[in-house]
Amino acid sequence: MKTIPITAEACAEPQVLRERGQHEVFCGLTGIIWLHRKMQDAFFLIVGSRTCAHLMQSAAGVMIFAEPRFGTAIIGERDLAGLADAHEELDRVVGELLARRPQIRTLFLVGSCPSEVIKLDLARAAERLGQKNAPQVRVLHYSGSGIETTFTQGEDACLKAMIAHLPPRSAPDRHLMVVGALADVVEDQMRELLTQMGITQVDFFPPRRSASLPAVGPNTRFVLAQPFLADTAQGLRAMGLRAIDAVFPLGVEGTTLWLKAIASAFEVPEALVDRVTEAPRTRAQAALARQRAKLEGKGIFFFPDSQLEIPLARFAQRELGMRLLEVGTPYLHKGLMGPELALLPPGVSLSEGQDVDRQMDRCAALQPDLVVCGLGLANPLEAQGVATKWSIELVFSPIQGYEQASDLAALLARPLNRRDRLAA
Numbered sequence: 001m002k003t004i005p006i007t008a009e010a011c012a013e014p015q016v017l018r019e020r021g022q023h024e025v026f027c028g029l030t031g032i033i034w035l036h037r038k039m040q041d042a043f044f045l046i047v048g049s050r051t052c053a054h055l056m057q058s059a060a061g062v063m064i065f066a067e068p069r070f071g072t073a074i075i076g077e078r079d080l081a082g083l084a085d086a087h088e089e090l091d092r093v094v095g096e097l098l099a100r101r102p103q104i105r106t107l108f109l110v111g112s113c114p115s116e117v118i119k120l121d122l123a124r125a126a127e128r129l130g131q132k133n134a135p136q137v138r139v140l141h142y143s144g145s146g147i148e149t150t151f152t153q154g155e156d157a158c159l160k161a162m163i164a165h166l167p168p169r170s171a172p173d174r175h176l177m178v179v180g181a182l183a184d185v186v187e188d189q190m191r192e193l194l195t196q197m198g199i200t201q202v203d204f205f206p207p208r209r210s211a212s213l214p215a216v217g218p219n220t221r222f223v224l225a226q227p228f229l230a231d232t233a234q235g236l237r238a239m240g241l242r243a244i245d246a247v248f249p250l251g252v253e254g255t256t257l258w259l260k261a262i263a264s265a266f267e268v269p270e271a272l273v274d275r276v277t278e279a280p281r282t283r284a285q286a287a288l289a290r291q292r293a294k295l296e297g298k299g300i301f302f303f304p305d306s307q308l309e310i311p312l313a314r315f316a317q318r319e320l321g322m323r324l325l326e327v328g329t330p331y332l333h334k335g336l337m338g339p340e341l342a343l344l345p346p347g348v349s350l351s352e353g354q355d356v357d358r359q360m361d362r363c364a365a366l367q368p369d370l371v372v373c374g375l376g377l378a379n380p381l382e383a384q385g386v387a388t389k390w391s392i393e394l395v396f397s398p399i400q401g402y403e404q405a406s407d408l409a410a411l412l413a414r415p416l417n418r419r420d421r422l423a424a
């Protein structure tokens with residue numbers, strides 16, 4: 001199959017190759033790996049099978065030894081009549097867990113796909129356990145099932161489960177909520193820049209302590225810091241909160257535009273934004289120039305995985321001078337991605353969903369210098385001599401903001417450097 005040619009005038013409303021074949025992506029359980037690091041007083045109890053436990057142990061790798069704040073309640077095979085026992089078993093596991101770890105303030109029951117788990121009513125279980133352990137522990141539930149979620153959608157489902165519990169905010173001053181899990185170091189840098197711009201009432205969601213959820217009210221505006229939070233954004237809008245539409249804070253340009261969109265919503269003069277951002281912008285541009293020398297002109301192909309693909313592609317093309325061969329994304333939310341799509345070059349090949357064999361064929365025909373893909377495809381591609389970057393690494397790493405722009409470029413350059421060293 002050929003990618004659909006796109007004309008220049010169609011760029012505002014780009015054509016997208018939609019595929020609904022076999023796809024190779026992680027399930028939403030994977031989000032637990034970064035969410036448990038972010039919310040230090042939360043615990044994620046996967047209600048699942050041994051497969052889920054194995055996925056978490058292999059995906060979480062080293063972290064499994066670091067006193068993890070997640071675990072798996074294994075629900076074995078049972079018929080419908082045995083479901084009452086499953087609920088009792090879950091209550092027992094949760095009772096033991098909370099007794100052993102009194103510091104837990106939020107317990108997430110995370111659903112998965114084995115049929116025994118699907119039959120369990122986790123909403124009812126969360127309500128029952130929440131009542132039993134209130135007010136010390138809030139018990140929430142969401143699904144990380146591979147049937148319902150891919151990879152980063154686990155975070156979306158988790159945050160959506162939390163927003164109903166955001167307390168009301170009565171303070172009359174304007175308030176910003178930045179939505180999407182970010183590394184603490186990135187949050188600190190963003191807070192500093194926003195403060196210098198005069199925006200001092202700022203909360204990050206999810207918070208570092210799940211027990212301290214940000215209060216929101218009619219004067220709250222929210223902005224996404226991660227592109228994969230469509231359901232959370234929709235839920236916040238349904239609560240009456242207004243969104244700030246922006247590109248995502250990847251790269252120097254992305255970070256500047258993201259800050260400017262916030263500044264505009266808070267009526268901060270553009271000259272002040274320019275003044276506040278000048279030093280970090282100049283520093284980041286100088287650091288990027290070094291990576292650009294390595295990456296300029298190189299062809300990059302994105303397989304759909306994390307939903308970060310479109311902002312990454314925009315950064316790679318506009319700030320690193322890379323050629324976009326295909327930009328695949330698991331889902332394309334035109335509303336959230338509108339500002340990003342407007343910055344992509346005319347005629348870019350966009351694809352949504354996957355038919356993995358066809359996409360592998362297109363990739364082979366286009367001979368990219370670098371492929372960004374999931375772990376499952378990296379090995380076969382490397383075996384074919386293609387340099388790959390695991391998209392999961394780009395989700396785990398702090399890549400947002402000025403100070404991280406060259407780190408992000410370095411992550412893309414690393415597989416090419418490795419190849420050069422091997423070839424030398």
Ligand code: SF4
Nearest residue numbers: 027052055112113146
């Ligand atoms: Fe568990 Fe389903 Fe994810 Fe497999 S795809 S690890 S069974 S939730």
